[in-house]
Amino acid sequence: MRFHAQYVWLDGNIVKWEDAKIHVLTHALHYGTSIFEGIRAYWTGRNLLIFRLEDHVERMFKSAKILGAKIPYTADEVRRAVIETLRANDFREDVYIRPIAFVSTPTVTLDVRTLDVSLAVIAFPFGKYLPPQGIRAAVVSWRRVHNTMLPVMAKIGGIYVNSVLALVEARSKGFDEALLMDASGYIVEGSGENIFIARGGKLYTPPTHASILEGITRDTVIKLAADWGMTVQEKPITREEVYTADEVFLVGTAAEITPVVEVDGRPIGDGKPGPTTKKLAELYAKVVRGEVERYVKWVTPVYST
Ligand SMILES: Cc1ncc(COP(=O)(O)O)c(C=O)c1O
Numbered sequence: 001m002r003f004h005a006q007y008v009w010l011d012g013n014i015v016k017w018e019d020a021k022i023h024v025l026t027h028a029l030h031y032g033t034s035i036f037e038g039i040r041a042y043w044t045g046r047n048l049l050i051f052r053l054e055d056h057v058e059r060m061f062k063s064a065k066i067l068g069a070k071i072p073y074t075a076d077e078v079r080r081a082v083i084e085t086l087r088a089n090d091f092r093e094d095v096y097i098r099p100i101a102f103v104s105t106p107t108v109t110l111d112v113r114t115l116d117v118s119l120a121v122i123a124f125p126f127g128k129y130l131p132p133q134g135i136r137a138a139v140v141s142w143r144r145v146h147n148t149m150l151p152v153m154a155k156i157g158g159i160y161v162n163s164v165l166a167l168v169e170a171r172s173k174g175f176d177e178a179l180l181m182d183a184s185g186y187i188v189e190g191s192g193e194n195i196f197i198a199r200g201g202k203l204y205t206p207p208t209h210a211s212i213l214e215g216i217t218r219d220t221v222i223k224l225a226a227d228w229g230m231t232v233q234e235k236p237i238t239r240e241e242v243y244t245a246d247e248v249f250l251v252g253t254a255a256e257i258t259p260v261v262e263v264d265g266r267p268i269g270d271g272k273p274g275p276t277t278k279k280l281a282e283l284y285a286k287v288v289r290g291e292v293e294r295y296v297k298w299v300t301p302v303y304s305t
Helices: 027-031 053-067 075-089 157-172 216-227 239-243 275-288 293-298
Strands: 007-010 013-016 034-036 039-043 048-051 095-103 117-125 135-143 177-181 187-190 194-199 202-205 232-234 247-252 256-263 299-301
Touching (some): 013 075, 034 157, 048 075, 053 075, 075 095, 075 117, 187 194, 194 216, 216 232, 216 247, 216 256, 216 275, 247 275, 293 299
Parallel strands (some): 135 177, 135 256, 202 232
Antiparallel strands (some): 007 013, 007 117, 034 095, 039 048, 095 117, 177 187, 194 247
């Protein structure tokens, strides 16, 4: 995949992609002190719709609060920066949007509270992140970092080394994606996705206090499932519950709703995407394109038509 577009939003200016540069002593480059989001916008053929923009920007500010850094913009300014970036590039296809606030002062001081924070918004055309027909996952040896050690609820750059190590391990063994256990051995997340399992007609997902990112897609799925009377129970999930589940799927902005058809060489169910996963994925595809009246509130149109 090649990530490219014409323009980037950087500290209040639209600059050419090639000119969106920072200094090598940038604090975030050394210590992982960046706060970022991954957002998608979908091209409907008539307009570009950003999915749950408000919720993503809100999470950014929560992440900054947890880190102790101050984003020098209001939430409204960040939302407008995202829209401005998409308009500047005049996208007419599905895109991925990466707003990033990063501690930019060139210093080796660790106390970020008084340091400068820059904001950039990068967006580029983006298709499927994982194969939508189903993936083969492996439970990896790296454990999900516990939230008493790093705030996994926050989308902070440095925390992603945990995900990088997990995915490198899974991919180097020939799998598509990693499943991470927490320190107690419960399965908590994929490297960049939340996990759901279906067992005996019920859906389960780990609770938010279980060292997971409080995913926006996770929240979307819980609400969509509730609409057809299927409650999602938040509970710790064991490895053997995953192996013996009827269905397993991963959810995230990039992964959307991806069926897991095999874990550690064991087929999940009959080794094909299950009916609940398929139904949710189809509904999700409509919701993000503003086709479901009840959830039109979740999409922000980019162009005035
Ligand atoms: C570790 C991790 N878990 C879960 C998710 C899913 O979160 P969301 O649905 O908000 O994209 C992501 C992606 O952002 C992630 O990086």
